[in-house]
Amino acid sequence: MGAERVTVEVGLGDRSYRIEIGPGLLAEAGALIGPLLPRPRTVIVTDATVAALHLPALEAGLGAAGIEAHAVVLPAGEASKSMHQLAWLVERLLALEVERDDLIIAFGGGVIGDLAGFAAAVLRRGVDFVQIPTTLLAQVDSSVGGKTGVNAPQGKNLIGAFHQPRLVLADISVLETLSGRELLAGYAEVAKYGLLGDAGFFAWLEANGPGLRDGDAVLRAEAVRRSCAMKAAIVGRDERERGERALLNLGHTFGHALEAATGYSARLLHGEGVAVGTGLAFAASARMGLCPQEAPSRVAAHFADMGMVRRLADIPGELPDAEGLIRLMGQDKKVRQGRLAFILARDIGEAFLTREADMEAIRAVLAEALAERG
Numbered sequence: 001m002g003a004e005r006v007t008v009e010v011g012l013g014d015r016s017y018r019i020e021i022g023p024g025l026l027a028e029a030g031a032l033i034g035p036l037l038p039r040p041r042t043v044i045v046t047d048a049t050v051a052a053l054h055l056p057a058l059e060a061g062l063g064a065a066g067i068e069a070h071a072v073v074l075p076a077g078e079a080s081k082s083m084h085q086l087a088w089l090v091e092r093l094l095a096l097e098v099e100r101d102d103l104i105i106a107f108g109g110g111v112i113g114d115l116a117g118f119a120a121a122v123l124r125r126g127v128d129f130v131q132i133p134t135t136l137l138a139q140v141d142s143s144v145g146g147k148t149g150v151n152a153p154q155g156k157n158l159i160g161a162f163h164q165p166r167l168v169l170a171d172i173s174v175l176e177t178l179s180g181r182e183l184l185a186g187y188a189e190v191a192k193y194g195l196l197g198d199a200g201f202f203a204w205l206e207a208n209g210p211g212l213r214d215g216d217a218v219l220r221a222e223a224v225r226r227s228c229a230m231k232a233a234i235v236g237r238d239e240r241e242r243g244e245r246a247l248l249n250l251g252h253t254f255g256h257a258l259e260a261a262t263g264y265s266a267r268l269l270h271g272e273g274v275a276v277g278t279g280l281a282f283a284a285s286a287r288m289g290l291c292p293q294e295a296p297s298r299v300a301a302h303f304a305d306m307g308m309v310r311r312l313a314d315i316p317g318e319l320p321d322a323e324g325l326i327r328l329m330g331q332d333k334k335v336r337q338g339r340l341a342f343i344l345a346r347d348i349g350e351a352f353l354t355r356e357a358d359m360e361a362i363r364a365v366l367a368e369a370l371a372e373r374g
């Protein structure tokens with residue numbers, strides 16, 4: 001039996017929206033998006049790789065409902081999440097005469113979702129948008145919750161806005177063309193949900209992660225559903241990250257510093273930085289005596305079993321020393337009155353935020369991990 005279509009609801013009052021998850025959704029895009037359009041016209045924002053693989057199928061799906069679509073195509077990769085590309089994109093959208101009541105479609109991975117979502121937030125002071133995520137990472141995380149934005153030289157996602165989509169269509173069939181490296185990077189954000197708050201889900205992943213990785217569509221759909229359900233619930237309770245939502249940053253204080261250190265380049269994908277950062281967060285938690293040593297060992301064993309990038313030693317090229325990485329963490333958005341914030345854990349599935357982390361332990365964990373690089 002193949003994967004079936006399921007719906008997850010993000011409950012945000014009159015800004016609530018559905019996440020549709022299942023195979024073959026591109027063909028139904030017109031029927032699903034049509035009711036949101038004031039006129040049968042839209043603009044698809046995508047990247048060159050996704051356009052080459054999947055744009056004709058989306059255009060056909062929209063065309064079947066009589067919707068005319070213009071495509072705006074950006075270069076693939078994290079470097080496109082910049083002020084430069086934002087300015088270019090907004091000018092293209094204005095040149096295409098996108099009106100205040102029109103809706104645009106973000107069709108791609110997290111880079112396109114974050115960039116097009118931010119463009120939608122500022123274009124004519126805000127137009128609607130739909131997310132059609134095409135990477136595992138985007139299906140389980142970035143397309144949901146309304147964080148949009150671009151990177152700055154000073155740090156990750158430092159310029160942006162909260163702007164919720166009107167609808168999310170996660171077509172799991174498109175994951176079939178995703179590279180193994182990108183799939184495993186996205187898997188780090190899947191594991192994150194188990195590690196931050198659902199030990200049962202992490203145990204499920206320990207059993208089913210390899211099957212999911214190797215292409216089982218039913219397992220993929222289930223992982224996307226459970227991840228989206230967890231994120232939707234958190235976002236529904238704390239849209240603007242005043243509290244609980246910060247747990248979704250597990251692994252990111254370290255990961256974002258590593259992405260800045262590697263210049264937002266192909267040396268380290270976002271999800272890879274999250275995997276390495278999650279390992280470091282669990283190692284630091286054990287070193288501070290907050291959680292049993294079995295917890296970081298279990299995380300490391302599962303990530304190794306999956307074949308993921310998971311240690312500083314797996315990152316090619318030069319890296320700053322421990323002090324340099326801690327300096328980069330100073331731009332993290334969770335910093336308050338100059339104090340760094342970390343998401344640490346009491347066990348698998350029991351993460352919490354602290355601004356009282358023992359910085360000596362953080363330094364020691366980083367120094368040890370850097371030393372493994374030889």
Ligand SMILES: NC(=O)c1ccc[n+]([C@@H]2O[C@H](COP(=O)([O-])OP(=O)(O)OC[C@H]3O[C@@H](n4cnc5c(N)ncnc54)[C@H](O)[C@@H]3O)[C@@H](O)[C@H]2O)c1
Nearest residue numbers: 049076077109110111134135137141142147174177178270
């Ligand atoms: N807004 C949020 O809540 C949130 C959450 C997590 C991550 N993010 C952001 O998401 C970004 C990372 O997203 P990503 O990992 O999706 O990266 P990405 O958007 O760069 O996509 C990864 C690569 O896969 C290609 N690709 C996309 N779909 C494909 C498909 N179906 N088949 C083949 N190739 C495909 C892309 O062209 C790209 O080269 C980071 O900038 C990160 O900060 C945001």
Ligand SMILES: O=C(O)C(=O)C[C@@H](O)[C@H](O)[C@H](O)COP(=O)(O)O
Nearest residue numbers: 141145147156157245248249252333
């Ligand atoms: O949705 C959230 O909240 C997250 O933190 C999800 C993260 O996976 C994502 O990488 C997010 O963009 C990080 O947010 P930031 O506020 O630390 O930039």
Ligand SMILES: [Zn+2]
Nearest residue numbers: 189252270274
């Ligand atoms: Zn992330």
